[in-house]
Amino acid sequence: MTTERAAALLDVPRTNVPNMESGRSGISAERVRTLAGNYSCTDQALVEALAAMAAGREKGWWEAYKGQLRDGFLDIAEMEWHATRLRIAVTVHLPGLLQTEEHARAVFEAVIPRLSSDDIDVRVAHRIDRHQVLNRPDPPRLDVIVHEAALRMEFGGPAVARRQLERLLRISDGENVNLRVIPFKAGGFPGAGQSVVYAEAAVPRLDTVELDSTHGPEFIDDDAQLAKYRAQLDAAETVALDPPASRDFVQTLAHDL
Numbered sequence: 396m397t398t399e400r401a402a403a404l405l406d407v408p409r410t411n412v413p414n415m416e417s418g419r420s421g422i423s424a425e426r427v428r429t430l431a432g433n434y435s436c437t438d439q440a441l442v443e444a445l446a447a448m449a450a451g452r453e454k455g456w457w458e459a460y461k462g463q464l465r466d467g468f469l470d471i472a473e474m475e476w477h478a479t480r481l482r483i484a485v486t487v488h489l490p491g492l493l494q495t496e497e498h499a500r501a502v503f504e505a506v507i508p509r510l511s512s513d514d515i516d517v518r519v520a521h522r523i524d525r526h527q528v529l530n531r532p533d534p535p536r537l538d539v540i541v542h543e544a545a546l547r548m549e550f551g552g553p554a555v556a557r558r559q560l561e562r563l564l565r566i567s568d569g570e571n572v573n574l575r576v577i578p579f580k581a582g583g584f585p586g587a588g589q590s591v592v593y594a595e596a597a598v599p600r601l602d603t604v605e606l607d608s609t610h611g612p613e614f615i616d617d618d619a620q621l622a623k624y625r626a627q628l629d630a631a632e633t634v635a636l637d638p639p640a641s642r643d644f645v646q647t648l649a650h651d652l
């Protein structure tokens with residue numbers, strides 16, 4: 396359907412449609428349903444999930460960082476906030492959601508080109524604010540796979556690393572958190588070279604994968620690619636230690652520091 400035709404059906408100016416579809420302007424739940432009808436969308440679960448997102452679209456805490464950080468940082472926070480389940484697999488860096496403030500600061504101090512002290516302060520504050528999603532009354536389920544390499548990286552030195560591991564143990568004790576460790580002796584596994592965050596939404600059509608890269612986050616929502624990353628995470632779980640053994644593993648590493 397052309398933009399002109401879609402706008403005519405809604406009785407709005409032509410420019411309103413791309414602004415709504417790209418998220419540059421707000422949209423009501425009723426208009427989402429109208430658009431879905433105009434576009435002959437018959438997936439009612441998807442339509443209602445989108446309508447629910449529109450109905451509850453108040454400004455999130457991340458909006459306070461607009462203009463201070465690139466949009467990708469804000470998108471990560473919004474994706475996490477609306478997820479019903481987060482599946483994370485990392486090999487070198489611990490997930491931002493689980494980092495202590497001093498660990499996060501050490502990570503950002505290692506960025507090339509070097510960041511200013513103000514930029515580091517903003518990035519650290521944003522990363523710590525992301526922890527809110529785990530502390531709210533209805534936190535998403537969190538399944539984390541961490542390679543031993545990430546656990547042994549001493550960002551900030553041994554004392555900072557030990558406190559980071561202790562935080563990891565505290566968080567992994569939560570009912571909604573499953574931590575699995577892949578030890579060095581497990582050998583190779585699918586996705587060993589990537590950090591992956593798979594955010595499950597209310598309906599699978601709205602799932603999103605976020606990949607970390609040197610130039611910023613990349614977001615994927617293609618059905619075939621989503622299936623690939625689900626399979627990759629499933630395979631990584633099969634070579635990881637179970638949650639109790641993983642906690643023992645982390646406890647041993649923290650004790651040795």
